[in-house]
Amino acid sequence: MEIPSELHYTRDHEWLRTEGEEATVGITDYAQSELGDIVYIELPEVGVDVVQGKTFGAVEAVKAAADLFAPVSGEVTAVNGSLDQSPELINQSPYDDGWLIKVRLAKPGEVETLLSADDYRKLIEQSGGD
Amino acid sequence: MSIPLIFTLDKPSLRCGHIPESDAPDEIPGPPDELLRRELDLPRVAEPEVVRHFVNLSVLNHHVDRGFYPLGSCTMKYNPKVNESLAALPGFSGLHPHQPVSTYQGALNLMETLERWFCEITGMAAVTLQPAAGSHGELTGMFITHAYHKARGDRRRRVLIPDSAHGTNPASIVMAGYESVPVLSDARGRIDLEALKRELTPDVAALMVTNPNTLGLFEDRIGEIADAVHRAGALLYMDGANMNALVGLARPGDMGFDIVHLNLHKTFSTPHGGGGPGSGPVAVNAELEPFLPLPRIRHLEDKSLGWDWDRPDSIGQMHTFYGNFAMLVRAAAYIRALGSAGLKRVAETAILNANYLRAMLKDAYKLPYDDLCMHEVVFSADNQGEKGIKAVDIAKRLLDFGYHAPTINFPLIVHQALMIEPTETETLETLEGFVRTMLQIDREARETPEVLHEAPHNTPVSRLDEATAARQLDICYRPDVYVS
Numbered sequence: 162m163e164i165p166s167e168l169h170y171t172r173d174h175e176w177l178r179t180e181g182e183e184a185t186v187g188i189t190d191y192a193q194s195e196l197g198d199i200v201y202i203e204l205p206e207v208g209v210d211v212v213q214g215k216t217f218g219a220v221e222a223v224k225a226a227a228d229l230f231a232p233v234s235g236e237v238t239a240v241n242g243s244l245d246q247s248p249e250l251i252n253q254s255p256y257d258d259g260w261l262i263k264v265r266l267a268k269p270g271e272v273e274t275l276l277s278a279d280d281y282r283k284l285i286e287q288s289g290g291d
Numbered sequence: 292m293s294i295p296l297i298f299t300l301d302k303p304s305l306r307c308g309h310i311p312e313s314d315a316p317d318e319i320p321g322p323p324d325e326l327l328r329r330e331l332d333l334p335r336v337a338e339p340e341v342v343r344h345f346v347n348l349s350v351l352n353h354h355v356d357r358g359f360y361p362l363g364s365c366t367m368k369y370n371p372k373v374n375e376s377l378a379a380l381p382g383f384s385g386l387h388p389h390q391p392v393s394t395y396q397g398a399l400n401l402m403e404t405l406e407r408w409f410c411e412i413t414g415m416a417a418v419t420l421q422p423a424a425g426s427h428g429e430l431t432g433m434f435i436t437h438a439y440h441k442a443r444g445d446r447r448r449r450v451l452i453p454d455s456a457h458g459t460n461p462a463s464i465v466m467a468g469y470e471s472v473p474v475l476s477d478a479r480g481r482i483d484l485e486a487l488k489r490e491l492t493p494d495v496a497a498l499m500v501t502n503p504n505t506l507g508l509f510e511d512r513i514g515e516i517a518d519a520v521h522r523a524g525a526l527l528y529m530d531g532a533n534m535n536a537l538v539g540l541a542r543p544g545d546m547g548f549d550i551v552h553l554n555l556h557k558t559f560s561t562p563h564g565g566g567g568p569g570s571g572p573v574a575v576n577a578e579l580e581p582f583l584p585l586p587r588i589r590h591l592e593d594k595s596l597g598w599d600w601d602r603p604d605s606i607g608q609m610h611t612f613y614g615n616f617a618m619l620v621r622a623a624a625y626i627r628a629l630g631s632a633g634l635k636r637v638a639e640t641a642i643l644n645a646n647y648l649r650a651m652l653k654d655a656y657k658l659p660y661d662d663l664c665m666h667e668v669v670f671s672a673d674n675q676g677e678k679g680i681k682a683v684d685i686a687k688r689l690l691d692f693g694y695h696a697p698t699i700n701f702p703l704i705v706h707q708a709l710m711i712e713p714t715e716t717e718t719l720e721t722l723e724g725f726v727r728t729m730l731q732i733d734r735e736a737r738e739t740p741e742v743l744h745e746a747p748h749n750t751p752v753s754r755l756d757e758a759t760a761a762r763q764l765d766i767c768y769r770p771d772v773y774v775s
Contacts, residue, residue, distance in 0.1 A: 197758075198757070198758030198761075200758055200761035200762050201761070201762075221761075223757040223758055223761060224683065224699070224700045225700055225701070225703065248762065249758070249762070288706075
């Protein structure tokens with residue numbers, strides 16, 4: 162199970178990569194493997210404000226659908242348009258080609274409230290996942 | 292058996308049926324000429340081929356009249372055929388809602404009686420039969436919740452839902468304009484009372500509880516939960532989809548619920564799963580009665596029955612007319628045939644059957660919440676996971692033995708969930724056969740896992756590529772207009 166050490170994580174299995182005032186959001190390798198083949202993704206439009214801990218979209222796999230929760234608050238500055246046609250990118254490359262949205266950080270301090278890679282690894286080990 | 296699309300059978304020289312020349316007098320007007328279509332986009336096929344095409348398609352279906360259907364949460368129980376005959380009686384099936392009310396007193400009497408029976412069964416004060424489905428009942432209940440708080444000058448915007456609740460609940464809440472907030476389960480698979488109390492802030496409109504929950508477990512602290520919810524000024528809503536585990540044994544009204552919906556197709560044996568329209572009556576306590584949908588049945592001064600439209604606090608109409616009436620006939624027939632002792636046996640047998648499967652299968656299949664269950668039992672496929680077997684492989688293998696698969700991967704709080712609801716209508720012999728098959732599949736998972744990975748083997752089509760099917764959806768019924 163890949164858990165890149167430089168990223169921040171939520172308990173709902175999203176990751177956050179900060180790049181200055183911006184950050185990229187996606188779902189983790191564990192999340193994509195638990196969901197299985199992803200067939201549809203619903204994302205906000207550029208310009209929308211997302212709020213930490215609140216839903217910003219949904220991901221639909223063959224076996225289940227799940228809400229996506231924003232790791233941080235801020236305005237959406239970019240959306241991964243490739244996912245419309247190729248949602249499987251999330252399965253194939255959850256941390257790179259399968260990114261979901263980019264957000265301009267409204268409250269940079271929120272990043273400190275997220276889990277580290279080590280804490281996230283412990284979380285999924287506790288939940289009994291494989 | 293592969294069956295071609297009927298459009299591929301099209302042949303210009305063939306036709307189906309022969310319509311004689313009209314001998315209707317000219318002065319009887321037909322549809323306006325400009326609305327008549329001369330060329331219909333229908334295949335030309337001989338009548339016997341049409342009949343065979345659809346009969347052959349129909350035998351590919353699995354349904355409860357063909358075999359065991361242990362689809363958890365859905366309560367796919369057998370429906371007595373006599374209910375169908377009664378609902379089809381011309382005095383019921385020939386009614387039109389616009390005919391004078393004096394000409395359908397019998398139908399109103401049946402509805403009024405059914406309302407009383409549902410009050411008795413749920414322990415509530417009043418019932419509306421109008422909602423056309425369980426989810427429609429949930430929406431009705433949320434509108435009532437909103438009207439109740441509004442009448443008190445109270446604005447509340449959040450509704451709490453345990454993570455073991457039915458999947459439709461959050462959707463109904465959002466449809467009603469509320470925000471849905473999850474409440475976690477504890478280690479026993481029940482609502483975590485401390486977590487609930489933390490979430491019970493003054494802006495909570497209601498707690499929506501599925502009892503028994505989707506783990507098949509009874510919320511045994513429901514009295515304390517009701518007290519906490521009411522102290523916070525919120526209402527307690529029960530999703531009654533699992534009422535076949537309680538009917539005749541325990542009443543939501545006695546547990547402290549303010550609103551409960553019933554799924555007639557789950558508990559009271561009306562058709563389910565494409566077999567007919569649904570019906571989701573909603574029962575409320577006396578304080579909420581003024582908010583029920585319009586119109587209400589009432590006794591007129593001359594002792595006849597009629598409709599009361601003069602109800603200023605009502606949330607309004609939830610359905611064009613008075614609900615899916617033929618379903619009410621079936622439910623009334625079912626209740627009348629069983630009586631209160633029979634209904635109690637329904638719940639007892641539903642519980643006994645589920646616990647039989649729990650006891651017989653728990654050595655082979657992991658049971659994350661090992662407790663007496665109610666009408667259904669939720670296993671995990673984790674014991675079989677060593678060879679890469681998932682819940683879906685076990686479900687697909689069951690098809691080879693003529694069973695419908697259980698619900699899988701739900702509830703989400705169980706990893707690789709296998710949610711099995713045998714229902715009260717199955718015999719011991721049927722359950723024994725199912726147990727033998729489940730134990731064989733467990734052996735196969737260890738000894739010949741490839742048999743499971745490639746299942747099903749005996750069905751008209753084998754394992755489908757569900758991801759590609761969803762990503763490249765093609766639901767065209769004509770091969771020549773396929774759009775990729």
